[in-house]
Amino acid sequence: QVRLVESGGGLQQAGGSLRLSCSSSGRTFSLYAVAWFRQAPGNERQLVATIAPSTGGTNYAAAVKGRFTISADNAMNTVYLQMNSLKSEDTAVYYCAATDSLRDFLSAKWGSWGQGTQVTVSS
DSSP, rough: OOEEEEOOOOOTTTOEEEEEEEEEEOGGGOEEEEEEEEOOOOOOOOOEEEEEETTEEEEOOOTTTTTTEEEEEEEEEEEHHHHHEEEEGEEEEEEEEEEHHHHHHHTOOOOOOOOEEEEEEOO
């Protein structure tokens, strides 16, 4: 497991942009996948985007596709989530998670989690 620390959340107006960072205590290149999740009050946790740091392969939830971009800087052991064209419904606590196992990834088991960062979008 690795220690993950998120940063970059805050208050932004609708239509604006924010970039979240997820810094890893270990080498991101050795991780099978890193993901961003979000959870709004009263809602279930939602998978937003995933990236395989070694290949750069990405996937997005339909709600954010075309607006959010996940990327990895393996030299900095950091994964980013660039969020553009923000909407009020993007308001949530955003968490990054990681796994170093294909088997765990396929089972949606994420062994490492960050503490979360609040994103609030005002309309």
